[in-house]
């Protein structure tokens with residue numbers, strides 16, 4: 001079975017019918033998802049249900065946060081937290097082992113109830129741990145968590161479609177994503193001028209680690225590129241009203257590479273600041289990623305050792321951030 005292809009375009013999938021129980025409608029959507037997951041590893045979704053004002057408000061808050069004096073941002077640096085939450089300064093991460101560092105600043109956080117009094121039963125996983133927030137910008141937390149929860153809900157709707165695309169029961173992922181180990185990163189990429197050193201770009205060539213990523217890109221700025229199987233970089237520009245979904249290595253391992261986790265990078269040559277927001281949607285950290293039986297055959301023997309999702313992610317984090 002093919003995985004990856006010399007695609008030139010990234011498919012756009014319409015989610016208007018995501019809640020439909022009509023088997024014909026559902027099967028059509030599942031077919032589109034399956035094709036995109038096997039051939040490209042990337043797709044756009046439109047009619048995803050998150051209103052544009054949510055993105056506009058979050059973007060305004062991100063601008064305020066990254067404009068804070070660097071000493072204030074360093075006060076919540078991720079090296080001060082046990083689980084990589086908080087602020088990461090420019091060049092502190094390196095996604096491409098051949099690169100010299102990523103030309104981006106970031107802010108990372110994980111699940112937290114929207115309201116302080118709300119509580120949801122959650123298990124403490126290996127990567128769990130409290131978020132830290134900038135005290136100088138109280139509105140930032142609310143805006144970031146509001147988008148986080150909306151994107152989390154979208155992600156929960158996608159898992160059943162992936163399961164059906166793999167000929168698994170629709171609820172296959174349900175008991176494996178109860179605590180949704182989903183991490184959100186707010187990213188700021190300064191513009192790069194003149195000759196660009198390929199070793200220092202916004203984010204170096206990499207694959208994502210979790211099951212899939214929901215990526216919002218700032219409108220109007222081309223920066224993201226996706227590598228096809230002919231080793232050509234295909235532009236993945238922001239398309240109005242869409243989000244990008246890309247598969248990550250947890251799902252590639254789990255499906256024995258039937259689903260493809262595609263290499264991508266971002267370079268901001270636009271001349272202006274660029275912002276983006278990935279939400280990395282993993283499984284609960286105690287879930288063992290053993291190849292799904294239907295993805296293993298004599299022609300496609302199992303390629304990967306079983307490992308718990310938590311150990312896998314922790315290893316990738318240490319390799320990228322070196323702490």
Ligand SMILES: O=C(O)CCC(=O)C(=O)O
Nearest residue numbers: 187203208224266276278
């Ligand atoms: O900023 C982007 O467009 C891509 C970000 C990305 O690939 C990542 O954070 O893993």
Ligand SMILES: [Fe+2]
Nearest residue numbers: 206207208264
């Ligand atoms: Fe990525």
